[in-house]
Amino acid sequence: MASSQKRITKELAEVLGNPPEGIAVNLVDEGNVHNWNIVMDGPEGSPYEGGKFKLLLVLPTDYPFKPPKISFKTRIWHPNVTFDEHGSMCIGILKPEAWKPSSKIMSVLTATQNLLAEPVPDDAVETSAAEKFKNDRPLFNREAREYTRKYAK
Amino acid sequence: MSENRGGGGGRHLDATGDREVVYCHQCHAEWYNDEHGLECPTCEGQITEIVTPGESDPRPAAEPQSQVPPDFDRIRNHNPWETTDSDPEEADIDEHVTGVRSPGGGPRVTYFTRTIRSRGDGRGERNAEGSEDNPDVVMTDFQNMLSGLIGPAFQAGQPGRSGQDTLFNGGGPFNAGPAGGGNVHTFGGRTTNGHIMGARYTFTTNLPAQGGPGQREGQGDDITALLGNIFGGMGAHQDHVHEHGPRPAGGMPPGLQSLFAALLNPANMRSGDAVYSQEALDQIISNLMEQHPQSNAPGPASPDAIASLPKKKVDEKMLGDDGKGECSVCMDDVQLGEEVVSLPCSHWFHETCVGLWLSEHNTCPICRKGIDSATTPASNTQGATSTSSPSQNPSSPWRDNRGPERPDRLSRSNTTGSRNESRLASIRHFGRLTPTHEDEPAAQAPRRWQVVGDRNPYSTTSERQSDPSSPRRLRSSRQNSDQSAPPPRIRSSRQNSESSGRSYTSDLSSRRRSTTATSQAESGGGSGPFAWLRSRWGDRGTRDGR
Structure with missing residues (x-):
């Protein structure tokens, strides 16, 4: 799996050298390039604005043939993220049937950021959030902001 | 029938003597062959057997005398039609009796009993535990059953989304133990004046225990297995999905209405392998798709197809404007003149x-276009018509559907775009192939191209049509599993008890075998009162065994 490490190292250098706005990356453990700590700012204009969300990105040993796994360590109330200690995120680009090896971690990170700005309620894992997002947007925004204040400050 | 039985310990006629004892499987009467012949003198049934003493004795074992009053014996007895000392083994023999004439030659009697129990020799074990015979326990259970029926929190069981092995393992709501809360409810019809119309259902709810001390050790096992038998019809997939479907809320009308509502709910219209409504089929399919997200991913390309990909040396055209290129899988730079695929x-x-x-x-790691369909024309132009078809065909029925177009279809963003794209691709295929195919002598070539061309629009426009693999997969995997549908299981236990007394086999595959054997054998020679049911269940068994 040397090739996967090589690619991951390259990608890490790329992300560190040119980090996307509002995203900070560092390794969980300096000796292991497979686990990344990510701190993502809540996108402006979204109810998550002002929050700092910690995420864990885990790259499998057979990366890039298998998609990375990404999860929220900071609790976030979002239609596509489970509102629990796992913080599992459902995002199209990382689904097994949609993953392709040419997808880069950089694009995964920006896709995650976009998901924060624009939830996909039809693909929801947190159904109560999705319902409110669809049916009562002001209420959704209020609650999401509330939880952001509570957990992500 | 009771006059045929002796009192006390020797309830059965002595079959070891010179006289042949005949036993009726319908009414369990016993008589001497030389007195009444082979037809049952009590019910005129023809399902009779000359008793062979020993292990294969079809008659239930004589029950040890218990301290329980006979009334309690009757309450917990599985067969409500029996009077006092019914056979303990009846709990395990499932009966389907219809059109039996009642003893007095009175009106016709119809009853139908369906009992599913997983532990073969339950009675004996419970006796050993010494709790079953406690009248308090029986009464507590009865009260639990009543309160369960009346209580507003009554919930009918859901059709299991997986089998008993996974649904209730480890911490499920049906776990055994003092705090566990499962109650078995058994309904029985009653007999009046020899005219019997009734049915008996055994089902369970997950109400919290109403009477704590009444919970028996080991009951959870029964409940688990029982529920699994009843509702775990689709338990073929042993993956570890622990979700329970949304249960009906507590607002349902209590009692029988909700039971029947649950039974008649179209979503529950399935039994084992068989589904009776489109809705149930849809449910199964969507469950399967949820449980196997990987199956949505396109399958592997055939090694032949991979090997036949053309290799090239990298030239200027293939590199970008800046003269640099990289393999987007390993992200390594690729130099001019390097060989790539x-x-x-x-x-x-x-x-x-x-x-x-x-x-x-x-x-394709970049654009996700498949290579198989595209290599078909490639191998064709090389003139390898006959050899290329076998290499294509083994992968065809499923992989074609899970092929390159499917992920596109599933990705929400550009469904229409990909549809158009694939239409275009199919048109291009036709356009490109037609001239080549005129040179081809082989007659089967155009047919294959037809498939290539037709497949794409279908697989993108219609999900139902494009997805024949799901039900098929369901069926085959179900047959591989050891979960047999409730009806065959019932029959097989019956068959076991007929042929081998109380030696129950837990090996489900042999049960399945015997099921088929029974149904075939019995459906062949049925003229007795069992004929109707036999042909019915027999057909069923044969179908399941196939």
Whole structure:
């Protein structure tokens, strides 16, 4: 799996050298390039604005043939993220049937950021959030902001 | 029938003597062959057997005298039609009796009993535990059953989304133990004046225990297995999905109405392998798709197809404007003149890089276009018509559907775009292939192209049509599993008890075998009162065993 490490190292250098706005990356453990700590700012204009969300990105040993796994360590109330200690995120680009090896971690990170700005309620894992997002947007925004204040400050 | 039985310990006629004892499987009467012949003198049934003493004695074992009053014996007895000392083994023999004439030659009697129990020799074990015979326990259970029926929190069981092995393992609501809360409710019809119309249902709810001390050790096992038998019809997939479907809320009308509502709910219209409504089928399919997200991913490309990909030396055209290029799998730079593999979509990679990917997924790592359909014309133009078809065909029925178009279809963003794209692709295929095919002598060639061309629009426009693999997969995997549908299981236990007394086999595969054997054998020679049911269940068994 040397090739996967090589690619991951390259990608890490790329992300560190040119980090996307509002995203900070560092390794969980300096000796292991497979686990990344990510701190993502809540996108402006979204109810998550002002929050700092910690995420864990885990790259499998057979990366890039298998998609990375990404999860929220900071609790976030979002239609596509489970509102629990796992913080599992459902995002199209990382689904097994949609993953392709040419997808880069950089694009995964920006896709995650976009998901924060624009939830996909039809693909929801947190159904109560999705319902409110669809049916009562002001209420959704209020609650999401509330939880952001509570957990992500 | 009771006059045929002796009192006390020797309830059965002595079959070891010179006289042949005949036993009726319908009414359990016993008589001497020389007195009444082979037809049952009590019910005129013809399902009789000359008793062979020993292990194969079809008659239930004589029950040890218990301290329980006979009334309690009757309450817990599985067969409500029996009077006092019914056979303990009846709990395990399932009966389907219809059209039996009642003893006095009175009106016709129809009853139907369906009992499913997983532990073969339950009675004996419970006796050993010494709790079953406690009248308090029986009464507590009865009260639990009543309160369960009346209580507003009554919930009918859901059709299990997986079998008993997974649904209730480890911490499920039906776990045994003092705090566990499962109650078995058994309904029985009653007999009046020899005219019997009734049915008996055994089902369970997950109400919290109403009477704590009444919970028996080991009851959870029964409940688990029982529920699994009843509702775990689709338990073929042993993956570890622990979700329970949404249960009906507590607002349902209590009692029988909700039971029947649950039974008649179209979503529950399935029994084992069989589904009776489109809704139930849809449910199964969507469950399967949820449980196997991986199956949505395109399957591997065939090794032949991978091997036949053209190799090229990198030239200026293939590199970008800045004269640099990289393999987008390993992200290594690729130099001019380096050998790479080019896919039909003209994306190129290191041979090892793309080979690793294609051996798992038949898609281009960049644009997700499949390589198989595109290599068909390639191998054709090489004139390998006859040899290329076998290499294509083994992968055809499923992989074609899970092929390159499917992920596109599933991705929400550009469904229409991909649809148009694939239409275009199919048109291009036709256009490109037609001239070649005129040179081809083989007659089967155009047919294959037809498939290539037709497949794409279908698989993108209609999900139902494009997805025949799901039900098929369901069926085959179900047959591989050891979960047999409730009806065959019932019959097989019956058959076991007829042929081998109380030696119950837990080996389900042998049960299945015997099920088929029974149904075939019995459906052949049925003229007795069992004939109707036999032909019915017999057909069923044969179908399941197939």
